[in-house]
Amino acid sequence: GAGVSQTPSNKVTEKGKYVELRCDPISGHTALYWYRQSLGQGPEFLIYFQGTGAADDSGLPNDRFFAVRPEGSVSTLKIQRTERGDSAVYLCASSLSFGTGNNEQFFGPGTRLTVL
Amino acid sequence: EDQVTQSPEALRLQEGESSSLNCSYTVSGLRGLFWYRQDPGKGPEFLFTLYSAGEEKEKERLKATLTKKESFLHITAPKPEDSATYLCAVGSWGGSQGNLIFGKGTKLSVKP
Numbered sequence: 001g002a003g004v005s006q007t008p009s010n011k012v013t014e015k016g017k018y019v020e021l022r023c024d025p026i027s028g029h030t031a032l033y034w035y036r037q038s039l040g041q042g043p044e045f046l047i048y049f050q051g052t053g054a055a056d057d058s059g060l061p062n063d064r065f066f067a068v069r070p071e072g073s074v075s076t077l078k079i080q081r082t083e084r085g086d087s088a089v090y091l092c093a094s095s096l097s098f099g100t101g102n103n104e105q106f107f108g109p110g111t112r113l114t115v116l
Numbered sequence: 117e118d119q120v121t122q123s124p125e126a127l128r129l130q131e132g133e134s135s136s137l138n139c140s141y142t143v144s145g146l147r148g149l150f151w152y153r154q155d156p157g158k159g160p161e162f163l164f165t166l167y168s169a170g171e172e173k174e175k176e177r178l179k180a181t182l183t184k185k186e187s188f189l190h191i192t193a194p195k196p197e198d199s200a201t202y203l204c205a206v207g208s209w210g211g212s213q214g215n216l217i218f219g220k221g222t223k224l225s226v227k228p
Binding site: 004033040041042043044045048056059091093103104105106107108109110 | 120147148150152157158159160161162165203205207215216217218219220221
């Protein structure tokens, strides 16, 4: 079956602009996660959804970052007033549900965001 | 604070030269320890989950083991196609439920 898909694969924007990054999880996965990965670092947690609600948004760096998952499937990560420090690869992952034994997270290919 | 440290940062092996990668962790209640492989320009690819000390899992030339403080990823007779960055992550029942805490990874290069 299809894996996690993310669009666009690359996004170049100017400082101060607004961007949206989309994630389409594996069909049937109820949990969805967003991470950010800088060069030479491991992924860093941003937010996760269980169904439509954000169950934990403690990783969002500030209020310029926001994510939604209105129908419990596709999610959009939104970044307002982008800054050069936002440049990174944004990874999305999904899992069957949250909980021991079925929490293996499967990642998409990522969106590389470059803020000029 | 939940933390994951991987060593070495980089490892160069000759084809067929077996070795191990280390992942040391501190967590407030281990929900699971996860190993991923990441190729350049791609997302992490799931390899293993380990839940309790003493547990072992194998897949082809890879074997993952777990103690109360660390995990090892053993690579037996590696091939050039095993070259990648290997990431270790932990899930915690503590303050960061629902997400994984990743190490910085070990970049493995296997020369023919």
